[in-house]
Amino acid sequence: SNLPSPVEQEQAKAKPLPDLNAEILYEDWDDVPPSSALEEISEEEAVQIIAEPLLPLQSSTLRDYVDHSETLAKLVHLGVDLSQVEKHQKAGQLLLTLDFEKDIKKILLFLKDVGVEDNQLGTFLTKNPYILAEDLEALETRVAYLKSKKFGKAEIAQMVSRAPYLLLFSVERLDNRLGFFKNELGFSVKKTKDLVIRLPRLLTGKLEPVKENLQVCQIELGFQRNEIQEIVFKTPKILTASSNKLKQTFDYLHNIMGIPHHMLTRFPQVFNSRLLRIKERHMFLTFLGRAQYDPAQPSYISLDQLVSLPDEVFCTEIAKASIQDFEKFLKTL
């Protein structure tokens, strides 16, 4: 246990050196020479020297700075996941340069004002740390703009917590996007607002995939404009889904299962679910001879039940078979 002391001695002697230099200036030549770094000191003194490693000047994680920065410590206590924040570009640097008392507190109080819950602040800041660098007045103008468009306070709170990047967009950008959705989909103002409240990601995401999906729906899948409107109003997620998957799902539903367009308009949830699930359940029902999707025939099975029920309920109620049979059938595919 004597091993730590010599190493710490040499490290610790770096601290007293400035004092010794000052002493040298006031001392004469005849006085006692200053103590050198290799001098032996008593054990008690050695134990009392505390030498900590220096802070790294450059690092790729925020872990090294967390202990020494109050801002980071308070953010961790709030619930911000620093390991994910440091993956964003420049967000880590931003957090280090900000001071908790002056800047961050004002923005946090503002967010609480808007309606974000305390326990959601952590996840919000994890996804969008750049909001801490925004100007408070700009944020307030944007919220005032949303209020002027007659979005209620609770609705604004919901939208902001689900789409953290929303408040980063300027007023003109938000305006453009709302106008875009109104024109493309042909909805009234109230319907567009409803849509945006349910899926605020539409405002923050890219617009090209949305346009592409709309084109695909119209041209390749062959839906009429009013059918597209109905589908999008019921499941706005279809606009952000990948177009390949959409095409594959529609191909299977329409050509192999033989479901006409008007049925798909009534139950657009099928587009949201995984193709594999639909395939498995449909093949099981054909094997049992119960695949009947026409409401006019007896023992009809509605599409949303096909898709949204969990496995056990599906097996017992719709297919009237046990789960073991379903699993054995799946193993024969």
Added chain:
Amino acid sequence: VRFLPAPGRDCATELVPTMVPVLAEHPLVRGPRFRRLKIGAGHRLDVKASGVFVLGISHGNKLLTDLYNCHLSRAYTVGGLFGKATDDFSDTGKLVEKTTFDHITREKLERVLAVIQGTNHKALLMHSNIDMKTQEAYELAVRGLIRPMGKSPPIITAVRCLQFAPPEFQLEIHCLHETQQYLRKIVHEIGLELKSSAVCTQVRRTRDGVFTLDDALLRSQWNLQNIRSAIWSCQLKVQAEIERTL
């Protein structure tokens, strides 16, 4: 880690390294502890085929090489269709020719299968490099343990016709060192032997060495508990098989 004075001592001459809870070790700062998983795969399975697929996780990869050296056989269920021939021997390829198949009966099919099994049996004996005239070879043959223990071309050990409903038919094939494309080629050749043509509609592996369909986990069962119980139940079988062969 911090060096603190040893507790309970007056003259504090010792420093003891102790772990002090520090914010840098908080999970939110550190990130998830397990980021990657090393998974190795057993014998290859095609994109168009389905069935039992053996996976090894991190330390299990070493057992995978041992299993490969055991040279165990695999069982497939192959479904085929008479009357068509395509360029890649499966039903999604480009159509090359169409033929009639009314003349095919079950006996003819079984005769062809017996011929295939015979030729493959001879190839099996040749590649297993055992001197046929010894007593040892006779005993191994009686127990059915003659296997090529090195590299060899694909060999079929047993073929059986499960279903025959023209134009569709289903075979069960036990084989060694094969690929799914070879099985599809076999289906095509069966068609040619019967003076018609055939394509392969389905290739499904029902057994891979010691792993059967009952041990296999479905897509909906891919969670931690099921994987752990599957590993636990298969461990004994794998150990027994490796000890028997090596």
